[in-house]
Amino acid sequence: MMLQKTYIRFFILLSVLLVVLVCVNISLGSVDIPTLEVFDSIVGSSSKSSWQYIITNYRIPKAITAIIAGGGLAISGLLMQTLFRNPLAGPFVLGLSSGASLGVAILILGAGAISGIFGAFLLGPWSLVIASALGSFLVLLAVLAVTLKVRDTMAILIIGLMFGSLTGALVAVLSYFSDAEQLQQYIFWSFGSLGNQTWQGISILSLCFFVGLLLSIYSAKSLNALLLGENYAKSMGLKIKKNMLLLILATSILAGGITAFVGPIAFIGLAVPHLTRQFIKTSNHFVLIPAVALSGAILMLVCDTIAQLPGTVYTLPINAITSLIGAPVVIWLLVRKRKLIF
Amino acid sequence: MDSFSQHTVISCHDLSIGYQNKKKVAVIASAVGFSITQGTLVALVGSNGIGKSTLLKSLTAMLPPLSGSLQIDAKEITAYSSLELSSKLSVVLTEAPASKNLTVLELVSLGRQPHTNWMGKLTQNDKDIIQQALEDTDLASLKNKNCFELSDGQLQRVYIARALAQDTPLIILDEPTTHLDLYHRAAIVKLLKKLTVEKNKTILFSTHEIDLAIQISDKMLVMTPQKIAFDSPCNLIEQGAFDVLFPNEIVVFDKKTGRFSVT
Numbered sequence: 001m002m003l004q005k006t007y008i009r010f011f012i013l014l015s016v017l018l019v020v021l022v023c024v025n026i027s028l029g030s031v032d033i034p035t036l037e038v039f040d041s042i043v044g045s046s047s048k049s050s051w052q053y054i055i056t057n058y059r060i061p062k063a064i065t066a067i068i069a070g071g072g073l074a075i076s077g078l079l080m081q082t083l084f085r086n087p088l089a090g091p092f093v094l095g096l097s098s099g100a101s102l103g104v105a106i107l108i109l110g111a112g113a114i115s116g117i118f119g120a121f122l123l124g125p126w127s128l129v130i131a132s133a134l135g136s137f138l139v140l141l142a143v144l145a146v147t148l149k150v151r152d153t154m155a156i157l158i159i160g161l162m163f164g165s166l167t168g169a170l171v172a173v174l175s176y177f178s179d180a181e182q183l184q185q186y187i188f189w190s191f192g193s194l195g196n197q198t199w200q201g202i203s204i205l206s207l208c209f210f211v212g213l214l215l216s217i218y219s220a221k222s223l224n225a226l227l228l229g230e231n232y233a234k235s236m237g238l239k240i241k242k243n244m245l246l247l248i249l250a251t252s253i254l255a256g257g258i259t260a261f262v263g264p265i266a267f268i269g270l271a272v273p274h275l276t277r278q279f280i281k282t283s284n285h286f287v288l289i290p291a292v293a294l295s296g297a298i299l300m301l302v303c304d305t306i307a308q309l310p311g312t313v314y315t316l317p318i319n320a321i322t323s324l325i326g327a328p329v330v331i332w333l334l335v336r337k338r339k340l341i342f
Numbered sequence: 343m344d345s346f347s348q349h350t351v352i353s354c355h356d357l358s359i360g361y362q363n364k365k366k367v368a369v370i371a372s373a374v375g376f377s378i379t380q381g382t383l384v385a386l387v388g389s390n391g392i393g394k395s396t397l398l399k400s401l402t403a404m405l406p407p408l409s410g411s412l413q414i415d416a417k418e419i420t421a422y423s424s425l426e427l428s429s430k431l432s433v434v435l436t437e438a439p440a441s442k443n444l445t446v447l448e449l450v451s452l453g454r455q456p457h458t459n460w461m462g463k464l465t466q467n468d469k470d471i472i473q474q475a476l477e478d479t480d481l482a483s484l485k486n487k488n489c490f491e492l493s494d495g496q497l498q499r500v501y502i503a504r505a506l507a508q509d510t511p512l513i514i515l516d517e518p519t520t521h522l523d524l525y526h527r528a529a530i531v532k533l534l535k536k537l538t539v540e541k542n543k544t545i546l547f548s549t550h551e552i553d554l555a556i557q558i559s560d561k562m563l564v565m566t567p568q569k570i571a572f573d574s575p576c577n578l579i580e581q582g583a584f585d586v587l588f589p590n591e592i593v594v595f596d597k598k599t600g601r602f603s604v605t
Binding site: 082085218220221224225226227228229231232234235236237238239277281282283284286 | 402404423424425426427428429431432433435437438439440441443444445448449452453455456458460461462488504508
């Protein structure tokens with residue numbers, strides 16, 4: 001299972017595509033900035049300081065956020081599909097995003113109760129990440145616990161859905177008791193947005209991404225063994241419990257951390273691993289993890305570019321675009337292949 | 343080969359197997375005792391629900407023994423770590439692998455996992471062993487095919503090749519002949535026989551093909567509600583072990599032909 005030449009060509013192609021899309025993404029937006037000026041702004045010699053400000057403080061952070069969010073969600077989807085032996089697993093389907101939402105809702109809506117300096121401290125970016133990652137970790141742990149009892153792939157999806165409704169209901173109860181300002185803050189978060197990230201936020205986001213990425217690459221060998229099922233993996237000397245814990249840790253850091261900053265984003269985690277498998281014919285996770293991360297970043301940039309509606313002043317919610325693209329992709333794959341394989 | 347064959351690979355003594363949880367203990371079989379020497383092909387037979395799978399689960403450390411002694415290579419099975427055991431014992435299970443999107447080569451290569459580093463990097467030695475496993479199971483021409491493209495018979499050979507790539511002295515297979523037609527059932531069992539003779543592997547497999555097992559295997563484990571008999575097929579026929587395998591009203595065992603026939 002080594003990196004063969006065909007894979008290297010594929011990776012070069014993806015990287016070139018990523019660079020091109022980053023340029024396109026940065027060049028387009030509600031303010032029309034000439035392409036050459038965009039590059040001048042990046043090196044800091046733009047003729048207009050407002051353009052420079054837009055590029056360095058709005059568009060570049062947004063592009064970086066898109067890359068991290070797309071890559072991270074795609075990896076977490078891949079990990080879950082292998083871990084749960086289920087081609088339909090993904091952060092959204094299994095209730096991870098709902099878990100993260102619950103964590104954030106408790107934080108935002110609950111912080112209203114403890115007003116003042118302490119409340120403000122609670123709403124810092126770190127606590128948002130921790131609440132969100134903790135929320136998704138707990139949901140994932142619960143889903144996994146039930147999975148070990150009920151060995152049925154269909155049941156896992158239904159359980160994920162149930163956890164989704166359960167957390168949704170809890171959020172509804174919380175919102176009923178909170179005031180309008182907090183509620184607005186929470187609702188805006190739940191629409192999902194790649195923009196308006198501070199550089200501090202982006203560094204926390206990157207940290208989550210790299211910790212998640214390292215954990216998943218470290219787990220790649222056990223993921224390969226898990227492709228044969230738990231019993232085979234165990235017979236090949238794998239410590240199942242330790243490795244499963246590592247995997248759900250990686251998944252919740254990735255999905256939870258990203259959801260904390262950009263809100264719940266649908267379909268990237270589910271669709272990207274399947275799309276990637278169409279182009280790269282392997283199940284080796286040492287190849288799949290980087291390939292899926294690159295493809296996720298590319299797809300997210302495409303979605304974000306569309307969401308900006310180039311040439312207009314409107315920006316659509318990112319979640320709407322990922323669903324508009326992701327849902328037909330999954331349906332198309334199902335119809336064409338009859339069966340999703342992983 | 344005879345000088346090798348004296349080495350005992352599995353031995354159990356007064357072994358009790360079954361399931362245990364906090365509330366109750368369900369004993370499936372007790373006072374189990376047999377020992378299997380290296381290079382032997384052993385078939386495990388018994389009617390449905392008698393506990394063949396439970397016995398295999400115990401022998402592969404997926405289920406801890408309730409009491410008694412179960413040794414692999416003269417060491418208690420519970421004393422092995424899962425990594426240590428993975429170089430003694432490989433398995434072919436009835437459950438299909440979770441993913442069939444692997445190529446034959448990828449799936450067989452996974453068998454090297456206990457021997458590779460954290461990245462699963464294959465050395466030349468690993469690759470040689472994998473190639474040998476593919477050749478032994480006659481899969482070399484199929485190695486770049488995806489597993490979902492293969493027939494059941496070919497898939498079964500792939501799983502056996504993976505176990506061979508794991509390079510263990512002992513291989514345990516759970517019903518490797520199910521879903522196969524007569525020709526492919528015989529082909530699988532002959533392949534297992536070849537591996538015991540040529541590679542000095544010790545192979546234990548459970549099966550419903552009693553006729554086939556009587557013809558080819560060296561030893562047989564016959565599971566009945568009363569006891570587990572262990573001997574060579576001929577001796578077992580003499581002892582009448584097969585006569586009590588099933589209730590007598592529908593099928594009876596014919597000692598002369600070594601077959602069951604419908605009454």
